Amino acid sequence: MPMLEIEYLNVRFSDTPVLKDVGLAVPRNASFGLVGESGSGKSTVLRTVCGLVDDWDGTISVADRKLGAKRDLAFYRTTQMVFQDPYGSLHPRHTIHRILSEPVKVHRLGDTEARVAAALAQVGLDATFRFRYPHQLSGGQRQRVAIARALILEPQLVLLDEPTSALDVSIQAEILNLLQDLQQRLGLTYVVVSHDLAIVAHMCETVAIMNRGRVVETVATGALGDTASLSPYSRQLLVASKGYDRAAVDRFVDFE
Amino acid sequence: METTGAMAETPLLDIENLRVTFRTSHGTVEAVRGIGFTLGRERLGIVGESGSGKSQTGRAILGLTAGNGEIRADRLRFHGQDLMGFGQREWRAIRGKRISMVMQDPIYSLNPVMTVGRQIVEAYTTHHRVSPREAKEKTLEMLAAVKIRDPESVFGRYPHEVSGGMGQRIMIAMMLIPDPDLIIADEPTSALDVTVQLQVLAILDDLVRERGMGLIFISHDLSLVSSFCDRILVMYKGRIMEELKASELHRAKHPYTRGLLDCLPSLDGPKAPLRVLRRDPAWEIG
Numbered sequence A: 001m002p003m004l005e006i007e008y009l010n011v012r013f014s015d016t017p018v019l020k021d022v023g024l025a026v027p028r029n030a031s032f033g034l035v036g037e038s039g040s041g042k043s044t045v046l047r048t049v050c051g052l053v054d055d056w057d058g059t060i061s062v063a064d065r066k067l068g069a070k071r072d073l074a075f076y077r078t079t080q081m082v083f084q085d086p087y088g089s090l091h092p093r094h095t096i097h098r099i100l101s102e103p104v105k106v107h108r109l110g111d112t113e114a115r116v117a118a119a120l121a122q123v124g125l126d127a128t129f130r131f132r133y134p135h136q137l138s139g140g141q142r143q144r145v146a147i148a149r150a151l152i153l154e155p156q157l158v159l160l161d162e163p164t165s166a167l168d169v170s171i172q173a174e175i176l177n178l179l180q181d182l183q184q185r186l187g188l189t190y191v192v193v194s195h196d197l198a199i200v201a202h203m204c205e206t207v208a209i210m211n212r213g214r215v216v217e218t219v220a221t222g223a224l225g226d227t228a229s230l231s232p233y234s235r236q237l238l239v240a241s242k243g244y245d246r247a248a249v250d251r252f253v254d255f256e
Numbered sequence B: 001m002e003t004t005g006a007m008a009e010t011p012l013l014d015i016e017n018l019r020v021t022f023r024t025s026h027g028t029v030e031a032v033r034g035i036g037f038t039l040g041r042e043r044l045g046i047v048g049e050s051g052s053g054k055s056q057t058g059r060a061i062l063g064l065t066a067g068n069g070e071i072r073a074d075r076l077r078f079h080g081q082d083l084m085g086f087g088q089r090e091w092r093a094i095r096g097k098r099i100s101m102v103m104q105d106p107i108y109s110l111n112p113v114m115t116v117g118r119q120i121v122e123a124y125t126t127h128h129r130v131s132p133r134e135a136k137e138k139t140l141e142m143l144a145a146v147k148i149r150d151p152e153s154v155f156g157r158y159p160h161e162v163s164g165g166m167g168q169r170i171m172i173a174m175m176l177i178p179d180p181d182l183i184i185a186d187e188p189t190s191a192l193d194v195t196v197q198l199q200v201l202a203i204l205d206d207l208v209r210e211r212g213m214g215l216i217f218i219s220h221d222l223s224l225v226s227s228f229c230d231r232i233l234v235m236y237k238g239r240i241m242e243e244l245k246a247s248e249l250h251r252a253k254h255p256y257t258r259g260l261l262d263c264l265p266s267l268d269g270p271k272a273p274l275r276v277l278r279r280d281p282a283w284e285i286g
Helices: A042-049 A073-078 A096-106 A112-122 A127-131 A139-151 A169-186 A197-203 A221-225 A232-241 A246-250 B002-008 B054-061 B088-094 B116-127 B132-145 B151-155 B164-176 B194-211 B222-228 B246-251 B255-262
Strands: A004-013 A016-026 A031-036 A056-062 A079-082 A157-161 A189-194 A206-211 A214-220 B013-024 B027-039 B043-047 B069-072 B075-078 B099-102 B182-186 B214-219 B231-236 B239-245
Touching (some): A004 A042, A031 A197, A042 A157, A042 A189, A096 A139, A112 A127, A169 A197, A197 A232, A206 A221, B043 B054, B054 B182, B116 B151, B116 B164, B222 B255, B239 B255
Parallel strands (some): A157 A189
Antiparallel strands (some): B231 B239
16 A cells, blocks of 8 residues: 555635646655646645645545544654745744654653654754754754654654755755655655756656646656656656756747 | 957956955955956856855945945956946946846835836836837837737736746846846846746847847856856855856866766766765865
8 A cells, every 4th residue: 555645636725726636646665756837736735635725625545544624643643744945944933952842742752852862863963953043053954953853753754845945956965865864764755846857856766747736647757868758748847957948948838 | 259259349347356245243254255257248157055155246246235245356347447436326327227137036126016017117217218108118119028928918017916937027128128238137037937937048048149238147056057158157155166168067177066066966867865065165265
């Protein structure tokens, strides 16, 4: 059984359909990429899975359990999310210790001190970071804290929403390496949302390419080199990812 | 070839030993530390990570350095004119008219309570004495030049009523309408989707070529800059590490440039860990 399975997921924001019959399956210990332009619905898929979207229908199963309208505490021990912007996702007036100990308290796991220290060590930060505030940290260090906060509950499924798009490329490399290393050590399953095909090709075995609320196609990232076999939408996205080419721009079309 | 031709005449910009220093409560911070370059009617890319001083370099050329900052330079010349001694009045004659700047985010840089058309008309009439009708006609022409399909309707819209890509085209229209000699584009497309980004760049590219302007393209995106510009300056902590022909980026010699190239994930790359940039303290010392 897959770690995450989504079938016929439909989401509407008031009257606007945002997701249309989205389906995907993510095997255990795999990395699955979701790629698309803004408004394609890629982040909405993650937000719906983790309970941040109310009005949806279809089926979502995580670790063989079908999700209902409400998520219980047990769900959040299996599934955690890391958000895009480490400048916005950490409470500015809480110390790193408080940020990391809050999930431990909510889930009544006990042993806070030891868990916080272990979580920091896991993401390569030393214990002195506990008493700092987010503004005293660099962007890369903040994203490490955000990852530590997700991992402190020992989840199996981690949803990563543009985890490095706010960071410089050299810091991005460090965070991507950290995520891959953690996945191997802890046996995690990742769903990675990104607008950057190269990141997804690097991190994931499989990628679903989305446009206007639909999954256009799901392909093995190894097959991205063989552009002939791709749908026109994916091919255009791939061409655009390779840099500026004046002649190629004239061949761009709008996809409905 | 174009580059060498342009360099033969007086350069558009001639900068020597430019320094930008800020006074802060934690002491002085040197954002730009003694850089120099010349620019002809070409497309020059300035690439660097955050804190490299690339944006401060662009702002210094337009006299837009914040109040607590100080600019020093052995030479800062535009068309042979010394920009160093400029007062507010002299700047106003240059800004917009001779040198203009396209900023990163159209949502924040357009006036939210003024229609798009009025803003562009204002940019034009500030520098040209024309009748209102003529200004409007010129504006509609300019909107068409940036490939906006229905200029009449867009003319009357407010910035929140247009998409990001269209907003950035409006910015470009506004910056190009006074017909400047030099455009400074600071991350002009970083907020846009890849395909829209390239479409906007193509419009900028065509207009800059047609009108024979110089362009400084400031970006963190090394591969985008190398595919778009003629020449690249790679900056790190306020200094220029390396100057390269864009087509020869793959032959970069400086370890910082090499390090930046190596840490990018690639579409067909191995899944092995990415190489991490090792920063050499020697890069920071002149």
